[in-house]
Amino acid sequence: MSMIAAFYGGKSILITGATGFLGKVLMEKLFRTSPDLKVIYILVRPKAGQTLQQRVFQILNSKLFEKVKEVCPNVHEKIRAIYADLSQNDFAISKEDMQELLSCTNIIFHCAATVRFDDTLRHAVQLNVTATRQLLLMASQMPKLEAFIHISTAYSNCNLKHIDEVIYPCPVEPKKIIDSLEWLDDAIIEEIAPKLIRDWPNIYTYTKALGEMVVQQESRNLNIAIIRPSIVGATWQEPFPGWVDNINGPNGLIIAAGKGFLRALKAAPKAVADLIPVDTVVNLMLAVGWYTAVHRPKSTLVYHSTSGNLNPCNWHKMGVQVLATFEKIPLERAFRRPYANFTSNNFTSQYWNAVSHQAPAIIYDCYLRLTGRKPRMTKVMNQILRTASMLEYFLNRSWEWSTYNTEMLMSELSPEDQRVFNFDVRQLNWLEYIENYVLGVKKYLLKEDMAGIPEAKQHLKRLRNIHYLFNTALFLIVWRLLIARSQMARNVWFFIVSFCYKFLSYFRASSTLKV
Numbered sequence: 001m002s003m004i005a006a007f008y009g010g011k012s013i014l015i016t017g018a019t020g021f022l023g024k025v026l027m028e029k030l031f032r033t034s035p036d037l038k039v040i041y042i043l044v045r046p047k048a049g050q051t052l053q054q055r056v057f058q059i060l061n062s063k064l065f066e067k068v069k070e071v072c073p074n075v076h077e078k079i080r081a082i083y084a085d086l087s088q089n090d091f092a093i094s095k096e097d098m099q100e101l102l103s104c105t106n107i108i109f110h111c112a113a114t115v116r117f118d119d120t121l122r123h124a125v126q127l128n129v130t131a132t133r134q135l136l137l138m139a140s141q142m143p144k145l146e147a148f149i150h151i152s153t154a155y156s157n158c159n160l161k162h163i164d165e166v167i168y169p170c171p172v173e174p175k176k177i178i179d180s181l182e183w184l185d186d187a188i189i190e191e192i193a194p195k196l197i198r199d200w201p202n203i204y205t206y207t208k209a210l211g212e213m214v215v216q217q218e219s220r221n222l223n224i225a226i227i228r229p230s231i232v233g234a235t236w237q238e239p240f241p242g243w244v245d246n247i248n249g250p251n252g253l254i255i256a257a258g259k260g261f262l263r264a265l266k267a268a269p270k271a272v273a274d275l276i277p278v279d280t281v282v283n284l285m286l287a288v289g290w291y292t293a294v295h296r297p298k299s300t301l302v303y304h305s306t307s308g309n310l311n312p313c314n315w316h317k318m319g320v321q322v323l324a325t326f327e328k329i330p331l332e333r334a335f336r337r338p339y340a341n342f343t344s345n346n347f348t349s350q351y352w353n354a355v356s357h358q359a360p361a362i363i364y365d366c367y368l369r370l371t372g373r374k375p376r377m378t379k380v381m382n383q384i385l386r387t388a389s390m391l392e393y394f395l396n397r398s399w400e401w402s403t404y405n406t407e408m409l410m411s412e413l414s415p416e417d418q419r420v421f422n423f424d425v426r427q428l429n430w431l432e433y434i435e436n437y438v439l440g441v442k443k444y445l446l447k448e449d450m451a452g453i454p455e456a457k458q459h460l461k462r463l464r465n466i467h468y469l470f471n472t473a474l475f476l477i478v479w480r481l482l483i484a485r486s487q488m489a490r491n492v493w494f495f496i497v498s499f500c501y502k503f504l505s506y507f508r509a510s511s512t513l514k515v
């Protein structure tokens with residue numbers, strides 16, 4: 001019997017960010033392995049015209065939860081959605097709901113965050129720092145609380161090269177920032193933001209670092225642990241391989257590559273691609289929740305959920321496998337044939353951007369205009385290039401994350417727990433994982449039908465022929481122009497023509513002799 005699964009039985013668990021990528025997989029695993037848990041409280045806001053109930057209904061009826069419904073048929077009754085907006089005071093939770101949360105919660109998993117790299121400093125601080133402080137304050141009023149698990153990111157200290165499982169101080173106290181945001185106006189905040197974030201690459205990673213400091217400062221006598229995942233990717237094994245449902249991180253770039261929009265990327269081919277499957281992160285989270293509650297470590301432990309030092313993969317290997325998978329299982333209606341180049345050179349990267357990205361988009365838009373349709377490809381291309389440039393920082397560097405605490409925890413688990421809550425990334429076969437990942441992007445994110453693969457392959461063949469035709473036509477035009485203007489080009493041309501003529505004459509003569 002799994003000790004971890006048994007631990008969550010009968011527990012009331014509070015999850016923030018449960019509607020997000022990580023949160024959904026966390027809920028799924030909890031219900032599947034501990035169907036006898038008491039209740040999962042989730043803090044949700046209405047979104048995109050959907051009420052809380054509609055959002056929960058949609059999650060529970062997704063493919064991700066198919067197995068859960070078999071093991072835990074009354075899952076609907078065990079999930080309690082509480083209206084909350086984490087960017088508001090007291091999260092805008094009603095008094096009755098707050099009372100219930102304070103008196104019943106046993107474990108907290110704090111996953112909610114804004115993960116946009118370009119969010120405003122005000123909003124990112126509200127979500128990633130102030131809300132964390134507020135939740136810790138709530139936690140300190142929960143008599144039954146056993147563990148508080150805070151999800152940060154391995155990149156919260158990406159201004160360092162080697163990162164240990166410790167909380168690093170930030171140059172400016174989080175409290176000072178929170179206070180000053182109260183009276184500064186938005187324009188001034190945006191002006192001082194670059195000075196505040198210093199050598200952090202974006203507001204997201206900076207505010208996640210501040211969030212960790214807040215956890216350290218406000219921990220009081222709570223049992224807290226921090227988990228730092230690197231780039232969270234599709235599921236590896238559970239509940240099935242390749243599940244993914246948003247375009248963050250690598251997902252958007254994989255789609256852009258598969259559709260033939262993105263054919264070059266400014267990335268160091270040998271830099272470590274520190275991806276970590278989402279189910280591995282969730283298994284670690286559940287193990288950490290159990291360990292923190294049962295063993296009550298004296299200080300706040302930080303756990304790295306990374307792959308680089310245990311089972312490294314690099315961007316080149318990843319890119320090659322992504323392309324190899326698209327050969328076998330192409331995406332539908334691609335713009336161009338998938339192909340990609342990783343270069344860390346500025347000049348080469350700009351060349352590829354102009355030739356492989358901007359020029360085809362402009363040509364296609366001209367074609368759309370000529371056929372009376374609205375041009376859109378330049379806009380799409382610019383959007384993709386903007387996203388790629390935002391991710392560039394992470395594609396051109398490698399970090400070393402130590403994993404002592406994570407490995408220590410692994411050794412503390414029983415063999416059964418090591419199997420059920422496996423977070424040993426050394427067992428991951430990258431080639432197989434990436435193939436399932438790409439397949440998952442096609443099936444679960446783009447919702448493309450596998451029956452459409454032959455047609456998609458046919459489409460790619462047509463694109464290849466158009467490509468050859470276009471290149472031949474372009475060559476002939478350029479050559480014709482050169483011949484008109486340059487004596488040297490004319491000489492070369494006459495040399496080639498006379499050579500071909502002589503070759504053909506010789507060929508004809510020798511075949512006549514044979515007859």
Ligand SMILES: CCCCCCCCCCCCCCCCCCCCCCCCCC(=O)SCCNC(=O)CCNC(=O)[C@H](O)C(C)(C)COP(=O)(O)OP(=O)(O)OC[C@H]1O[C@@H](n2cnc3c(N)ncnc32)[C@H](O)[C@@H]1OP(=O)(O)O
Nearest residue numbers: 115116117118153246247248249250257319320340387394
């Ligand atoms: C020989 C060689 C061979 C080579 C072969 C090569 C092969 C090549 C293969 C290449 C592939 C392999 C390489 C993989 C590389 C991976 C690198 C990963 C690094 C990640 C590091 C992460 C480190 C940190 C990790 C962390 O710790 S945390 C997570 C990280 N955080 C993020 O990943 C957020 C980033 N993104 C943003 O920050 C914003 O997205 C921003 C970008 C500002 C744009 O922003 P903006 O321009 O405003 O555009 P949006 O509005 O956002 O979106 C625009 C449109 O997409 C829509 N849409 C937005 N969302 C979503 C959503 N959910 N679900 C559905 N739709 C969505 C939205 O509706 C809108 O559609 P529309 O309405 O226009 O129709």
Ligand SMILES: NC(=O)C1=CN([C@@H]2O[C@H](COP(=O)(O)OP(=O)(O)OC[C@H]3O[C@@H](n4cnc5c(N)ncnc54)[C@H](OP(=O)(O)O)[C@@H]3O)[C@@H](O)[C@H]2O)C=CC1
Nearest residue numbers: 017018019020021022085086087111112113153229231232
């Ligand atoms: N994905 C990744 O690659 C990595 C993620 N992480 C960390 O993991 C955690 C989860 O990330 P992930 O699941 O990918 O992110 P998502 O963007 O998928 O999910 C974010 C969650 O936070 C919720 N949220 C955001 N703003 C509010 C708000 N004002 N009130 C209530 N809820 C809000 C969202 O709710 P809603 O659905 O309503 O928007 C959503 O449930 C984050 O802390 C992130 O920093 C760390 C490393 C890598």
